[in-house]
Amino acid sequence: MAGFLKKLFGKERDEEMAQVKVAVIYYSSTGTNYEMAKWAEEGAKQAGAEVKLLRVPETAPEEAIEQNEAWKKHLEDTKGVTEVNLDDLEWADAYIFSVPTRFGNVPAQFKNFVDTTGGLWFEGKLINKVVSAMSSAMNSHGGQEATIKNLYTTMMHWGAIIAPPGYSDQSVFTAGGNPYGTSVTVDQDGNMQEDVKDAVMHQAKRTATVAQWVKAGQEG
Numbered sequence: 001m002a003g004f005l006k007k008l009f010g011k012e013r014d015e016e017m018a019q020v021k022v023a024v025i026y027y028s029s030t031g032t033n034y035e036m037a038k039w040a041e042e043g044a045k046q047a048g049a050e051v052k053l054l055r056v057p058e059t060a061p062e063e064a065i066e067q068n069e070a071w072k073k074h075l076e077d078t079k080g081v082t083e084v085n086l087d088d089l090e091w092a093d094a095y096i097f098s099v100p101t102r103f104g105n106v107p108a109q110f111k112n113f114v115d116t117t118g119g120l121w122f123e124g125k126l127i128n129k130v131v132s133a134m135s136s137a138m139n140s141h142g143g144q145e146a147t148i149k150n151l152y153t154t155m156m157h158w159g160a161i162i163a164p165p166g167y168s169d170q171s172v173f174t175a176g177g178n179p180y181g182t183s184v185t186v187d188q189d190g191n192m193q194e195d196v197k198d199a200v201m202h203q204a205k206r207t208a209t210v211a212q213w214v215k216a217g218q219e220g
Ligand SMILES: Cc1cc2nc3c(=O)[nH]c(=O)nc-3n(C[C@H](O)[C@H](O)[C@H](O)COP(=O)(O)O)c2cc1C
Pocket: 027, 028, 029, 030, 031, 032, 033, 034, 099, 100, 101, 102, 103, 104, 105, 135, 136, 137, 138, 139, 140, 141, 142, 143, 186, 190
């Protein structure tokens, strides 16, 4: 009977649930997606999750990075952020991705990492991971939605459970209203044009919450 009551009243049920693990995985050349990833980290932690903030390794040739001061500086500034590896994907119950738009798609650096996950995929270890994605671009219609949807296509191949924000909170509207995932526009100097912090934090909390539901469902 006590067990039944716990299931009926979500709060008590949450308390007995194992802590959900969230990996916030980002790639950023000039800092925008790093900032968004840090907000996501904050949001997921507020939702009670154990969180790892992880950087996708840089793979661009040094000559290219050298030519862009902002890129070079950001890479140097974030050397201390842990690089993502396959064990992190196995560890986490949920992934929140943040990547810049590159011609309407994910950056090669991110794709390069994704293409190392074949072994995990083959073993079925990516199935039922809860995922959500965010992006940035230089133009307000520069392909942010396409980037997020392209990323989600890969997630479908993984058998992941996509948790988009939809219009589940007022902050989504304030941030520009992208229901696929929070996205932001940056100017030439990398300044964000919309106030997206609350939307990012909401998306992260929602992802952690959905992951908790999925985890509880598998345990129950
Ligand atoms: C190779 C390349 C392709 C890009 N393609 C687009 C694009 O299709 N649309 C757009 O609006 N911005 C585009 N941008 C601008 C980036 O999206 C922008 O610099 C990025 O969102 C900033 O994120 P970051 O500071 O995390 O690197 C492109 C930038 C590069 C370097």
